[in-house]
Each structure stands twice: as structure tokens, then as C-alpha cells.
Amino acid sequence: MTIFNFRTARPVEYYRKYLEQDVRPDGRDLGEFRRTVLNIGCVTTADGSALVKLGNTTVMCGIKAELCKPKTETPKCGFIVPNVELSPLCSPYFRSGPPGEQAQVMSQFMLEVVNHSKCVDLESLCITQGKLVWVLYCDLLCLDYDGNVTDACVLALLAALKNVCLPTISINEETENPETDLTKRVPLPISSQPVSSTYAIFDDNILFVDPTAEEENLATGIITIVTTDDKLCLVHKPGGSPLRPEQLTNCFDRSFDRSKEISRLIDETIHSIDR
Amino acid sequence: MPTDTRRIGGPEESFSPLAYTLTDSIKTLMVSSNGIRNDGRKCEDLRKMFIKTGVISQARGSAYIEQGETKIICSVYGPREVVRKEEFSMKGQLTCEFKYATFSCSYRRQHQQDSEEKDFSVQLLEALEPAVCLHKFPKAQVNIFVEVLQNDGSALAASITCASMALADAGIEVYDLVIGCSMKIHEDKVLTDPTINEEYDSQNSKQLNHGSLTIGFMPSLNQISAITSKGEIQIDFLKRAMTDCVEACQKIYPAMQQSLHSSIKDKLNASER
Amino acid sequence: MTLGADLTLDSALGQNKLKAELGTPAPDKDDKGRLEFFVDCSANATPEFEGRGGEELASEISNMLIRVYDCPGCVDLQKLCIIPKQQCWILYIDILLLECGGNLFDAASVAVKAALFDLKIPRVTVTQDEGHVELEISDDPYDVQTVDVKSSPCIVTLSKIGHCHVVDASQKEEACCLARLMLGVSEHGTITGMKKEGSGSLDPSSIDDMLDTGKRVGIALNKSLLEALEEEQRQGKKKGHTGFLRSEIKEIQTDCEIVWAEINISGSRTIKVSLFYRPPSNACLALEEFQQ
Numbered sequence: 001m002t003i004f005n006f007r008t009a010r011p012v013e014y015y016r017k018y019l020e021q022d023v024r025p026d027g028r029d030l031g032e033f034r035r036t037v038l039n040i041g042c043v044t045t046a047d048g049s050a051l052v053k054l055g056n057t058t059v060m061c062g063i064k065a066e067l068c069k070p071k072t073e074t075p076k077c078g079f080i081v082p083n084v085e086l087s088p089l090c091s092p093y094f095r096s097g098p099p100g101e102q103a104q105v106m107s108q109f110m111l112e113v114v115n116h117s118k119c120v121d122l123e124s125l126c127i128t129q130g131k132l133v134w135v136l137y138c139d140l141l142c143l144d145y146d147g148n149v150t151d152a153c154v155l156a157l158l159a160a161l162k163n164v165c166l167p168t169i170s171i172n173e174e175t176e177n178p179e180t181d182l183t184k185r186v187p188l189p190i191s192s193q194p195v196s197s198t199y200a201i202f203d204d205n206i207l208f209v210d211p212t213a214e215e216e217n218l219a220t221g222i223i224t225i226v227t228t229d230d231k232l233c234l235v236h237k238p239g240g241s242p243l244r245p246e247q248l249t250n251c252f253d254r255s256f257d258r259s260k261e262i263s264r265l266i267d268e269t270i271h272s273i274d275r
Numbered sequence: 276m277p278t279d280t281r282r283i284g285g286p287e288e289s290f291s292p293l294a295y296t297l298t299d300s301i302k303t304l305m306v307s308s309n310g311i312r313n314d315g316r317k318c319e320d321l322r323k324m325f326i327k328t329g330v331i332s333q334a335r336g337s338a339y340i341e342q343g344e345t346k347i348i349c350s351v352y353g354p355r356e357v358v359r360k361e362e363f364s365m366k367g368q369l370t371c372e373f374k375y376a377t378f379s380c381s382y383r384r385q386h387q388q389d390s391e392e393k394d395f396s397v398q399l400l401e402a403l404e405p406a407v408c409l410h411k412f413p414k415a416q417v418n419i420f421v422e423v424l425q426n427d428g429s430a431l432a433a434s435i436t437c438a439s440m441a442l443a444d445a446g447i448e449v450y451d452l453v454i455g456c457s458m459k460i461h462e463d464k465v466l467t468d469p470t471i472n473e474e475y476d477s478q479n480s481k482q483l484n485h486g487s488l489t490i491g492f493m494p495s496l497n498q499i500s501a502i503t504s505k506g507e508i509q510i511d512f513l514k515r516a517m518t519d520c521v522e523a524c525q526k527i528y529p530a531m532q533q534s535l536h537s538s539i540k541d542k543l544n545a546s547e548r
Numbered sequence: 549m550t551l552g553a554d555l556t557l558d559s560a561l562g563q564n565k566l567k568a569e570l571g572t573p574a575p576d577k578d579d580k581g582r583l584e585f586f587v588d589c590s591a592n593a594t595p596e597f598e599g600r601g602g603e604e605l606a607s608e609i610s611n612m613l614i615r616v617y618d619c620p621g622c623v624d625l626q627k628l629c630i631i632p633k634q635q636c637w638i639l640y641i642d643i644l645l646l647e648c649g650g651n652l653f654d655a656a657s658v659a660v661k662a663a664l665f666d667l668k669i670p671r672v673t674v675t676q677d678e679g680h681v682e683l684e685i686s687d688d689p690y691d692v693q694t695v696d697v698k699s700s701p702c703i704v705t706l707s708k709i710g711h712c713h714v715v716d717a718s719q720k721e722e723a724c725c726l727a728r729l730m731l732g733v734s735e736h737g738t739i740t741g742m743k744k745e746g747s748g749s750l751d752p753s754s755i756d757d758m759l760d761t762g763k764r765v766g767i768a769l770n771k772s773l774l775e776a777l778e779e780e781q782r783q784g785k786k787k788g789h790t791g792f793l794r795s796e797i798k799e800i801q802t803d804c805e806i807v808w809a810e811i812n813i814s815g816s817r818t819i820k821v822s823l824f825y826r827p828p829s830n831a832c833l834a835l836e837e838f839q840q
Contacts, residue, residue: 043425044344046378056332060424062378068289081285085386088372089350089420091333095358096372096420099281107283135289139377139386141422143348144331167292180292213333394611398743405727405749483738486619498749502729504742507619510759513739521752 011218012203019206024215030208031254033197036262038155038269041163047136048164048188052156054210056146058090061156063138063164067178070126070133078125078133082110084140084153091145091213106150109224109236110140113154117194117228120161124189127169132178134166147212150224154196159266164188192228193266195259199223199251204241209254225255229263282386291382305473306464314343314470321468321523326436326534328444329542336445340437343470344427349437351445354415367412371400373434375423381471395431402435402455402491402501408448417447428471429457435491435501436527443535451493452531453500454524458488458516460508465516467523484508488516492524568669570683571638573629581628581636583617585610587643587656594648602645608745609643609656616657616701616732616741623664623700627693630672631681637669650719653730657703658773664700665777668692701732701740702773704766706758708750713758715765729758733766735774 007014007025018025028034034055043049046062070077084106088094099107114120125134138160140153165185169178200211200219211219221240226233232252237243306312316322322343331337334350341347354367373396375384388396399421407417419441421434435455442449459469462484466473474487486506490499499521504513573580587609589602596602617623628637641663643656671686671693686692707717707725717725726748732740739759744750750758 043346043376043378045380045425045427049378058331060376062376062424064291064378064383066289066291066383067295068286071286079285081283083282083386087374087420087422088352088418089334089348089422090331092352092355098279104281111283135285137285137377137383141376141424143422144333146332169292169295178292178295180295182293182296390607390611390614393607397608397611401745401747404747483621488742493749496749497751499744499752499755500749502742502744502750502755503615504739505615505618507621507734507738507740509738510763513742513759514756517752517755 011214015202015215015218019202019208024208026212028208028210030206033210033258033261034212036155036265038159038265040159040266040269040273046160047166048160048162050156050159050163052152052159054148054152054155055212056144057149057152057212058142058144059149059152059156060141060143061138061153061160062141063136063160065164065166066135066137067127067132067169068135070130072130074122075130076126076133077122079135080114080120080122080125080138081135082114082138082140082157083107084110084142084149086142086145086149090142094145106153109150110138110153110157112234113194113196113226114157117192117226117233119158119190119192119194119228120188121191127178128171132169132171136161136164145213147214147216148198148210151196151198151210154194154226155262158190158193158195159269161188162190162266162270193259193263194226194228194233195255195262196224196226197251197255197258199225199254201241201243205247207243207247207251209258223251225251227255227259229259230256279386293381305461306466310464312466313472318464319467319519319523321526322470324527324530326440326531328440328534328538334441334445336441336443336447338437338440338444340433340440342429342433342436342468344425345430345433346424347421347430347434347437348424349419349421349434349441351417351419351438351441351447353417353445354412354447355418357414357416365413367407367409367414368416369400369404369407369409369419370416371396371403371419371421371438373399373421373423373431375426375430379423379426395434398431398489398501398503399434399438402453403438403442405498405500406439406449406451406453406493407442408450411448417442417445426471428469428474429455429489431455431503432457432468432489436531440531440534444538451496451498452528453491453493454527454531455489455491455501456520456523456527458520458523460484460486460488460506460512460516465512465519467519484512488513488520490517490520490524492521494524494528567640567642568637568667569640570630570635572634573632573636579629579632580625582625582638583614583623584638584640585613585617585643585660586640587613587645589645592647593645597645605652606645609653612653612703612730612732612741612743613641613657613660615743616703617660619740621699621734622740624696627695628669630683631674634681635683639664639667648719650722651705651716653703653705654716654769657701657732658769661697661700661702661773662777664695665697665781667695669694698774699734699736701734702766702769703730704733704762704769705730706762708748708754708758713754713761715761729755729762731759731762731766733762733770735767735770737763737767739763 037053039051041049042051043062047065048063051060084103086094086103088096127133138157140156142149165187168181168184172179197209199207199209200215201207201221202219204220224236310318325341328338330339331350334352336351339348373392377384419438421438423430432455435453439453457469459466459473486504486508488504491501493500587606589597589606591598630636641660669692671691673684675682706713706715706729708727709725727746727750730743734740
């Protein structure tokens, strides 16, 4: 049996053989992310945009800013509306039509990341208290689904938010209508940097980071950790194999390292665009 | 409008800030007296084009195209089983789905396909169908998905080209490539590969001969697989625009061939290793 | 004689189906009224339309109508605007497909044009009072405005069969045709919209020929339709209306093209139109068809 047939016929054994040597079939260490490529401001029709490639996995985030009335209970707060689109374009497993379960779960997760990390102060989206605020529609479009779309989404969202430049709005006192000045644009202040890292649990005890689509399918559990700078923001572990406390601590350590890597990557990318 | 429970909802109503811009964009002539367009091109010039195949790892075939600022990605899946039984047919089937990303235009698009996108899906299908050997995959279907990431005019034309490249990349047997090309007819001038501003300019003008023409062209068979026009145009102008379109397609053809050539080379090199 | 598809398109206000309503103009065309097309392919026409079967065809027809009516010269939409950016007339054009006999698109466009011809919208007077705008809609049935349809287009579909093309294809002819070119042709012979349909492809030179034919047939069709409509208007209600399909056939012969316009009246309006073109290169097919 050739190695390729073995991989398709008995994927779990195939992986075990590799993992015995502490290496994955694509040559990565257990704690190694795939090559992360970031491109910021690639779509000029959006108010902020970013493209993230994590190995083959590709996610594009485009942000459109619109004006709306705030909720009466929070008259100073704007809105951030993240939606993840897992279109049939990115993988043969998705069908066209309304978002499936996975996309809904991911959109909800993104909303939680935005809310809990407080990366954007919603009050900074206020134009006139109680009357006019910004709503940022952040649409995350998966273009290539090769596992770990969550991390790619969080990074794409953060990078796109950093890229947002809002036009200035003034209120005409006579007509009380807003007036837009597209020439004066102000960048959106970002107060913290949420970074997520996802781990797959294999055979109930081996943990490796940044799983591919194949690895996700073989995993007995998935855990996602979101950090904001040097703090823990949220941990998402929807069931699956149980973990020992020291395993979790290892994950946390790896996540904080990743957070530093990402913030360096973003700074470098923004710097290279400025030049 | 019924609320979409499957997506994160925002406020009930929101407006684009563009609706409140004060200064109307200064009207400039679309073509200056010496025949130069706003972006510095001559009437018959195409924009810079970039085509790459094999961009989506999960798809059977895929392609990405940049035509000026217009950016489109396309993936092809199949031949795979027909989902809906009632659509069963002995011939192979082709389906197309055309979608603008919500952030791809100056105004925000909705998640659901609107009537323009549905119309473009049908046109895309009709442009590609004549070129595909449907009898080679009986009882199965090939699905084509097109996503416009940024729209700066000629989106339909570029997606025809892109989808045809993706089909070739997928190894679906075709009689020929299909090349899309658009023309804007503006008074007595015919502008090749219009940008979005040129497409929308003087759309409301009452004069004759303001419109656009898009064709899908099969270069080695010398056949037109799709042709659509908009706006009131005299027949002579339409014929002229069509000839210009065919000429422009002939210019695009070598670029597509070259791109496919190099992608096959890459694939061969990769498999040798 | 092969008839085009039978279509009813009820017009004007009250009992009929071409409804005009007040609404807000589209944001990008804020000084114009709107046309909204809706095509209903009823299961009466063919069993294939049962359930959601007719939806695709319906949207194709309405898209084609939008395409050919989407140019400023077709219908003076500015006249349908009452207050720019705020109020305008929206014409809802409902097309009900009763029977499929081929050439649906052409028949639908003829029906739309006829319905618009017959449309009467009550006059609206705008009074401004301290910043408040008041609309008054005239209830006098004779105080109405009409829409000028003279320049609105008719669709001409040219079906490629073998090496030649025919207009007004019957269902059987449509079945053996791989590619069709649909043209919106105005009375002057300008093209207001064009679309290729079907799974086949066309040679550039044959498109040239089809355009020429389409122009000629389109001009003739527009002319005869307008004559028929005006004749109908002249006779007005004096003529007795009995039954649903009482018809009056007008025959116009130009060269080798034959255009029948069959206008049927009874409270509501039914229009049957047939036009026939014998391509010089294909005598036999045309003659066969003619004899039927």
C-alpha cells in the first residue's frame, strides 16, 4: 500500500505514526502555526479590509460603516456586527443558501470576541448621543476552508478594524440632517488586540495547534483560546475530550506567545503599507 | 423585511454615509477631447489584468482575476452528484452562482442574492454552457461559484473570464475558453473595459447611444456564447462595439493561455518532486 | 396560424391589474417614478409550472423586461415623479401567463406596452403649506394623466435554427433552437436591450444579420401595435364587448414579414399577437409554418 492510499484509508493510524515522532504529516511541530500572511486594506470599496492566509486557509474581512439610530438603553453606543460567511465557494462541504450551523456558531463566537475583548470602545462610534451612531458591518468571507478558520477570522477582523477610517460626519443645524465629508477620514481607535489560537486534541491526549481541515476531522476535541495582549479573554471548548489542567496551562503559554507573534505581524504589515 | 435569525443582527435600519455627501463629485468629461479617459487610458485600452489559477486548495479548480481594481475569485466543484433529484438529466449539468461580497461595492450589498446577482448568475451560465462538454459527465453536475471581492466595473465580463479559467484549472473538458469583455457606448465613442464610474456615468441621459455591451467570446471557435446590452443604442454602434469586443478578447486570450501554461508547469514540477 | 403566447394584462386603475401606487423613488434615481414587473407563470399554462416550476422563467421574463425598459427614452419616468426624493408613482405591472405557445417574451412586451398605453393615473396636485407638503389626488375620472408609450420598446426574439433564424418561434421551433437573441426594439429601430439565451453559441456575423432582422421586424411590430391600439381607442366603448376572446384581426403585410395583431376586449384586456418573418434563405420552413 502506498503512503497516499494509507493516508486516505486509515488516516488515524497514519497520523499516529507521525505523532509518535512529535511531528505532523505536513512537517510542522505540534506547536507550530502554518505560515501566516496578512494583507491590510486590499479592498478599497470597504471602509476597512484585510486578507489573512493561514497556510491554505484564506479569510477576507471587509467592513462597511453605516449610520443608524442607537438603542434607547445605550444612547452612546454604536454597533459592531460581525458575520462569518462559509460560502460553498470555499469548500465542497458547504451548500448555498442561508448560513449553516457552523457559520452561525462562528458568527456568534466572533461577536463574543468583539464584546469581551472590548477591542473597540462602542462609545467611540457615537456621533450624536441618542440620535446618530456608526454601525460597522464586519463581514468575514471564507475563501478557502483548510481548517482553523476561527483564528484566521479573529486576525482578519482585528486587522480590518485597524484599517477602518471613518469619514467625518457633521450635523447641519437647520435641517438636522447629517452631512458627510469623505475627504476627512479618521482612523478608528483600537484599545486592545484579541488574538485567538486553536488547538486540536488527538487521541484524547495529544494537543497540536492550528489544525488543518484534515486534522480537524480527526480531532477528538477542539479548544480555542482568545487572549487580549497579556490577558486571557475567553476560552471556548465545546465538549470533546477532557483536558488535564497542565495541558491547558501549556496551551495558555503558547497562546500568549502567539499573541506577541501576531502583534508583531500586524505592526510590520501596517508599517509596510505606510511606506 | 423579515429578520434573519441565522446571522448576527444589527440595528433595524441603517444608511450609508454616502447618501449624505454634500459635494457631488465634480462632473468631468468621460473622455477628453484628445481621446484620453479619466484613468489615462485610450478608448480601446484594456486595464491591467492579473490572472492566477489554483488559488483555492479545497476546490477542484479555481481562479482569481484582477482587472484594474475589479477583483473576482471563482471556484469550481464537481462533477458531483445532483442534489435535487427532480433536476436529474442524462446530460451533465452546470450551475453558476454569482455574488457580490457585501463590501465589494460603494453601497453595502445584502447577504442574500438580489435580482441583479441572479440575473448575472444566469448570464454567466449561458456564457459558459456552450463551451463545456456536458456529455462528458452524465447525470452529474459541476458547480461554479463566483464571488466579486471588489467591483470596479466590468464585473460580469471579468467573471466570465475567471470562471472559464477555473473550469480549465479543474480539468473539466471544454471546447474552448470563454473570454468576457465589456464596452461602454458613450455618444460616438466606444470605451473598452469600463470602470464603475464609466459604467454609471450618464446612465440617465436621454440621448441616444448611452449604454453598455458585454460579450462572452470563444476565441478558437470564433463564436459568441453570450451577448447582452443595456441602454438605447443604434444598431450600427452596437455592431461596432461588438467588433471591438471581439478584438479586445483576442488581446486577452494570450494572457489566459500563458497563465494556464505556467500553472500546468507548476503542477508538473510539484508532482515530480 | 400559430399564435404567440396568450397573455392577459389588465390595465388602469380599479378592477385591473396594472396598479399605480404612490411610493418613494429609488435612491439613485430620485427624480423618477418606477416600474415594477412581476410575472406569474400560472400552472394553468403548462403542468411544468406547478409549484415553483415557473419561477425561473418568470424571473427571466421580468429581468428581460426590466432590461429593455431600463433606458430613459422608453417611458418618461420623470413625469411619474411627484416630489423628487419623496413621492413618485410606482407602476406595478403584473403579467399573468395563461398559455404557453412559444415566444413568451415578445408577447409579454407587447402586452406591457398595450397596458401602459391604456394607463390612466389620476392627477396629483402638490400644495406647500409652511413646509408641510400636501398631496391631493384628483377624484375626477377624466382628470388623468397618461403615459406616452410611443417610444417604448417591444421585444423581438430571433431563434437560431440550423443556419438561419426565425422570429416568433412556436413551441416546437423553440425546442429545436439552441440559441436565441432577444432584442428590445424601439419604434425607430434602436436597440434598448439585448440578451442571448440558450445553450448554444452564435457566430459574430450571424448576430449582425439577426440585429438587422430584429430591427426591421421590431419597427413593423411597434407600428402595427400602435395602430391597433389607436384604432381600439377610437372605437372606445361603443363597440359591444361580448365574451373574453372577441377578436379583431388586423393584418399587415410588409415584404415577407407578416404581423398579426389580435386585440381582444372585454372589461379587461387580452392581447394576442403573432408576427411572422420568413427569412429569405429558408423558404421551406417558413412556408410550412405559414400553412399551419
